Amino acid sequence: MKYTLDATGKSLGRIASAAAKILIGKESTTEYARNKVISVQVEIINASKAKFTEKKLRDTLHERYSGYPGGLKQLSAALVASKKGYSELFNLAVYGMLPGNRLRKERMKNLKVTE
Helix, strand or coil: CEEEEECCCCEHHHHHHHHHHHHHCCCCCCCCCCCCCCCCEEEEECHHHCECCHHHHHHCEEEEECCCCCCEEEEEHHHHHHHHCHHHHHHHHHHHHCCCCCCHHHHHCCEEECC
């Protein structure tokens, strides 16, 4: 099954939570199983037209850690959007909303974000 979510004029969190709910399988009436990845594709279109406030872009920090001492990098959402595009912000948001188990990577493969 394929779902298409239009992000035009909507906030990042609302679209990301809807996509996460679909990827987990909570929107399906018959296929939900917490230990399985259901066969569903989610596409988010118009990611760059979503509603972002200046404060959200400035104050939201995304962290990366290289594994080495002093290797923690904190990037603001505005910097992430300028380097990798707004689609990366949606990927990070949905990734954070999925359960942190072994199925997270497999579920993220079913997400496609276009600018």
